[in-house]
Amino acid sequence: MDDARSKYAHRGIFKAISSxxxxxxxxxxxxxxxxxxxRFGNMLVNNAKDLKIVAVLDWEWAYTAPYQMLYSPPRWLLIKKPIHWDVEDLPHISYLSQYKSQFQIFVKILEEVESQREQDMGTTLTGEKMSSLMRKSMNDGKFWFHELVYSCFESADNPAWSAIREIIPNLDELLGISENELDAFIDDKMEQLRLYNVEWAALKKEIDREAAEFEALMNKMEKEDANEI
Incomplete structure (x- = not known):
């Protein structure tokens, strides 16, 4: 019940912060x-020294998305994506702090590349630079908002929620769902769970019966084969 309540509440908060x-x-x-x-596992490099990326693999889940998702900072800076940051297993590791530290290194290198590109072209790049947009995405919470989108957003233990709470401290106050609506949702889900358990119990009983009949048939056939030998 608590899990359903939390997920439904965070769904409402997600909707509220979208604007x-x-x-x-x-x-x-x-x-x-x-x-x-x-991610690193899907990148091929030319050699161990230069580490120049020559190919990117696994485009199965590629899609078109708004530009703000493209300038979102990389999710793989700690190798593990945020959704896989297991705080319970490694409570001594501050994944969020480590990520922010790695991001500063990444964006600094990106700025150097952008500057070098301008020098090579002999002109100033038009529009806001990717490095600047990435910094804004990290600072205003868009990066973590995107992480919620990537990982189906409703799970309360998603590290992205913790990061967004640092940016929007009154996050829970944005929930536009009444206690009555929450209670009605929980009651509905619990009834669905009860019906599911009843249906599954009947189905499992039938599966067990058929499995027992099949096992008995196999034993009978083995005995008949043994007698023929």
């Missing part, structure tokens, strides 16, 4: 190709 964390500027385009499984 704050969806960019009006990029909400209707341009849309960009996004590889949802971008």
């Amino acid at each position: 704050h964390l969806v960019s009006d500027q990029h909400d209707r385009g341009p849309f960009k190709l996004v590889c949802d499984d971008m």
Whole structure:
């Protein structure tokens, strides 16, 4: 019951913060190709010394998405994506602090690359630079909002919620769902669970019966084969 209540409540909070964390500027385009499984394991490099990326694999979950998701900081800076940060198993590791530290290194290198590109081109890049957009995404919570989108958003133990709470301290106050609505939802889900358990119990009984009949048939056939020998 507590799990259902928490997930439904966070669904309401997610809906409430969407208007704050969806960019009006990029909400209707341009849309960009996004590889949802971008990580070290899907990158091929030329050699162990240069580490130049020559190919990216596994585009099965690629899709077009609003530009603000493209300039979201990489999810793989700690190798593990945020949804896989297991705080209970490794409570001594501050994944969030480590990620922020790695991000500063990443974005600094990105700024150097952007600057070098401008020098090579002999001109200033038009529009806001990717590094600047990434910093904003990290600071205003869009990065963590995207993480909720990637991981189906409702789980209260998603590390993204902790990060967003640092940015929006009164997050729980944004819940636009009454206690009566929550109670009605819980009652409905518990009734669905009860009906499921009844249906599954009947189905399992039938499965067990058929399995027993099959085992008896196999034993009979084995005995008949043994007698023939």
